[in-house]
Amino acid sequence: MTGQPLLRVADLVTEFRVHGGVVRAVNGVSFDIHAGETVGIVGESGSGKSVTVMSALGLLPSAGRVVAGHAHFAGRDLVAMRERELQKLRGKEIGLVFQDPMTALNPVMTVGSQVSEGLRQHNPGMGRRAAAEHAVELLAEVGIPDPKHRAKQYPHEFSGGMRQRAMIAIAMANRPRLIIADEPTTALDVTIQAQILDLLRRVQQETGAALMMITHDLGVIAEMTQRVIVMYAGRVVETAGVDAAFHDSRHPYTRALLQSLPKLYHRVGELPAIGGQPPNPQRLPDGCAFRPRCARSHGREACLTRPELVETGPEHRAACHFHDEAVEVDA
Incomplete structure (x- = not known):
């Protein structure tokens, strides 16, 4: 894509202090997201997807710290910002939708007060009553039935799907420029998942925001995104347009993920699985981290x-010495 990216992550390195040493959970990650674009970050648990985003937004736990790299949002380096500056961005210019709304929402505050809290924090001139009324409007926008009554209820009185809708209402309240959805449908059944994805798509269209989807679900990636970033062992191993990633993947890890998907037009049988386990970040193998599980090696x-990540085609990069050996994926 052309033009200045809205978010540019460059050579980001994040480490955690653990018993027995230091773990490098994010190791030189770089990517861009442009205004209005939908990008997916995919990989197995522990690949560094969420830690990358939490690093950029200053949301790491006390044991973690960014030791190198930058994350520029609209030209401002998030990594170099103080917490007070980041607080002004989070919830206003960057909206967050977390995986588990039951833990992300405050159990002792009503849902309406949690929506209006973000409105008042980022709009100091807005009164309590105006914020409460706008919170009801936002709950209605995300499909909460009887929003005036529901705004007075607590998170435990909402279903899982309704809690996630409330999280989306909070994320979109100030019409952010970037919405980050971290596994937003993992705990939901397929019907509610489809509704939430449709809602995220509509919210993005209405606000004009860029949307970053963090997920392990390749079906969500295929349905929602224009471009995909594949992570493994704290590094980006492939990045491409979603069609190229699904039908002309250049990295064996991406191919292995795709081949493990069930296909409607194939006979039901045992799905191929990626052999072995993701590596221990404290004891990464020499060279390519995927080498012990790679059939190509x-x-x-x-x-x-x-x-290193190298160009393998138009807007397509892969970190594999033998990327030219890849063939079309039947996915």
Whole structure:
């Protein structure tokens, strides 16, 4: 894409202090997101997806810290910002939708007061009554039935789908420029999941925001995104337009993820799985981190050297020494 990106993450490195040493959970991650674009970040649990975003937004727990790199949002380096400056951005210019709304929402505050809290924090001139009325309007916008009554209820009185809708209402309250949805449908059944994805799509269209979807669900990636970033062991291993990623993937990890998807037009049988386990970040293998699980490696000496992201096609990059050996994926 052309033009200045809305969010540019460059060479980000994040470490955690743990018993017995230091874990590098994010290791040199770089990517761009442009205004109005929908980008998916995908990978197995522990690949560094959420930690990358939490690093950029200053939301790491006390044991974690960014040790290198930058995350520029609209030209401002988030990593260099103080907490007070970040608080002015989070909830106003950057909206967040977390995986588990039951833990993200405050259990002792009504849902309406939590929606109006963000409105008043970022709009000091807005009175309590005006914020409460706008909160009801926002709950109605995200499909909460009887919003005036529901605004007075607590999170435990909402279903899982309704709690997620409330989280989206909070995220969109100040019409942010970027919405980050971290596994927003993981705990929901397929019907509610479809409704939430439709809602996120509509909210993005109405606000004109860029949307970042963090997920392990390739179906969500295929349905929602224009571009996909694949992460493994704290690094970006492939980035491409969603069609290229699904039908002409260049990294064996991306191919393995796609091949593990069930297909409606194939006979039901045992799905192929990726052998082995993701590596322990304290003891990463030499060279390519995917090497021990990679069918393409076969003990090749080149795989003992860590591959860098290289251009493999238009707006398509992969970190594999043998990316030219990839063939079309049946997905």
